Amino acid sequence: MDLCAKEAWQELEQQSELKAKIAQDNWRLYFHxxxxxxxxxxxxxxxxxxxxxxxxxxxxxxxxxxxxxxxxxxxxxxxxxxxxxxxxxxxxxxxxxxxxxxxxxxxxxxxxxxxxxxxxxxxxxxxxxxxxxxxxxxxxxxxxxxxxxxxxxxxxxxxxxxxxxxxxxxxxxxxxxxxxxxxxxxxxxxxxxxxxxxxxxxxxxxxxxxxxxxxxxxxxxxxxxxxxxxxxxxxxxxxxxxxxxxxxxxxxxxxxxxxxxxxxxxxxxxxxxxxxxxxxxxxxxxxxxxxxxxxxxxxxxxxxxxxxxxxxxxxxxxxxxxxxxxxxxxxxxxxxxxxxxxxxLPEYQKLRGKPFFWNVELKDSVTAPKLAGEVYELQVELIQQTKNLQLLLRQDTILSYDGHIFTLSHGPSGYGRKKRSIQLSELRQIQLFMDTSSMEVFINNGEYTFTSRLYPQKEQDQIVFSGTGSLAIQLWPFSN
The missing domain is CATH 2.115.10.20 (Glycosyl hydrolase domain; family 43)
Incomplete structure (x- = not known):
């Protein structure tokens, strides 16, 4: 094997090893x-x-x-x-x-x-x-x-x-x-x-x-x-x-x-x-x-x-x-x-696993059953006027709505990402696609969107709702 061929082979081996190493990263995305x-x-x-x-x-x-x-x-x-x-x-x-x-x-x-x-x-x-x-x-x-x-x-x-x-x-x-x-x-x-x-x-x-x-x-x-x-x-x-x-x-x-x-x-x-x-x-x-x-x-x-x-x-x-x-x-x-x-796109519905539906009367805070894992689709419909709504997601990420201001905020898992807000005339619906290290939020059937990377620790998959009001919640864990 000549020198050029040897160097090319070594580079190919190194690239193959790197791909294998990266594939094991817990922050690799599931459906992005x-x-x-x-x-x-x-x-x-x-x-x-x-x-x-x-x-x-x-x-x-x-x-x-x-x-x-x-x-x-x-x-x-x-x-x-x-x-x-x-x-x-x-x-x-x-x-x-x-x-x-x-x-x-x-x-x-x-x-x-x-x-x-x-x-x-x-x-x-x-x-x-x-x-x-x-x-x-x-x-x-x-x-x-x-x-x-x-x-x-x-x-x-x-x-x-x-x-x-x-x-x-x-x-x-x-x-x-x-x-x-x-x-x-x-x-x-x-x-x-x-x-x-x-x-x-x-x-x-x-x-x-x-x-x-x-x-x-x-x-x-x-x-x-x-x-x-x-x-x-x-x-x-x-x-x-x-x-x-x-x-x-x-x-x-x-x-x-x-x-x-x-x-x-x-x-x-x-x-x-x-x-x-x-x-x-x-x-x-x-x-x-x-x-x-x-x-x-x-x-x-x-x-x-x-x-x-x-x-x-x-x-x-x-x-x-x-x-x-x-x-x-x-x-x-x-x-x-x-x-x-x-x-x-409706094509992504093929990833949906067994659905979970429940209506929630919020008076303080409610923790969702640990059904979703780290990768899921969540839909929340606001049935009646909801005050001080908060969704705590994946360790320290919060979606909140208070006084017509909708906010996405991250704690340490945002790696410097702090807070982004928008003023809404009303909040009717939230659709969230949560991946291992990203989230995409569609508000009011796509009138507004929030996209962010986040890097929580493993198995931080709890969902907590707080505030007052009535919610209709649908949750689909994603699977192959």
Missing amino acids: LMPETGWMNDPNGLCQFNGVYHFYHQYVPQNPAGKEAPHWGHKTSTNLVDFKEEAIFLSPEHSYDRNGVFSGSAIVKDDQIHFFYTGNVKNEGDHDYTFSGREQNTVHVISDGYSIEKQEVVIPHEAYPAGFTDHIRDPKVFEKEGRYYMILGARTRESEGKILIYQSEDLSQWTYQGIFLGDDYSLGYMWECPDFFQLDGQDILLFSPQGVDPQAYAFNNLYQSGYLLGEVDWKNLKFKPISDFVELDRGFDFYAPQTFLDQKGRRLLWGWMGLGDTSPEYSNPTVTRGWQHAATLPRELSFNGQRLIQQP
Whole structure:
């Protein structure tokens, strides 16, 4: 065996040993997507093709801190619950993406998947890599979802319009009336967020059309991961702004993700907002969401259960165990005439074990029977006016509602995550998906959501209800 082959074999053995070690971690998630090893972040290239759901994602397999050039990891499913780990789909191996295959999207045309991503290049020298030293090329890939037929740069860095920093990235491509459009997140040299728009007839030749959003709208210094779609006749624009100041209960995370309702002037290709910016999730761990339309006609969304960069406030202890981050559950989007509604998919009902139902008259506190374990779905309906409601979960996590303020708070198991709140006109219903080290809360049938990681000690599975009022409770332990 020559030296190169020996080194490759040793690396393969080490990776296999690491996977086996990580698989035994008690904080590995039961029904959420996560990396086999290393680091995961943004969902990318989401699509359904020939009946198969494809979930690609930012992936650094060897570094759980994410400090190396990212690849695109790849997972597939036919039912959105059971996923297969596929080979790495894209790697930073070209001159135009040598420092990272950054985020992008997918669109299906003529029985092929067309992917678009940002190829990241950091040139040597004394640079800040915001105003100088970085190239971000838009790359087009044609594929069947597994192998690459064609890969080429369609918008080189030097072709971007003047007046912008080196941060132009995250192409999202969509089709309308036979034409293709690409939107890109950007930061100007005056540190203002913008969304650029390009147009194409064939997905290969792209022409810059101007600023889709940002001429008359300001929010933060950089906009990442733009996404546009129409839902029930409403134009909706998602993006993830950076540099937004906290406002009472809003914008409390390091970076935000949310949406604007608006109207598109298709002649001039301008998005005109008709609403304020609305956060998609009010918890601690939600960023860089991406949507796609599946073959059932559903608009589905996945988010990254993490945050851009590293939060100065809280951490993930799994880094020392060889892995970090995960994806949210896929959520179905609908529009109720005023706001986006996010709901868990009915496919996840297949995980439900034996159900437990009970009605509770709260006068002080009630401890639920120890039936759920660490992984479950819990639904709580408020039958009549409930005061000072609290749910104590998994050691030291509390969901509370008092005086129209709903709050998620963590103790030490939050590893620095403290409290997030929202003001509600009323609380009617709570649906909670509890995994081994994550939780997703859907309030009032998906009007609001809270997503968070948490790291309790083993076998901390008690559920305690307190307050006054009447509750109808349904609980399903999750099983294979």
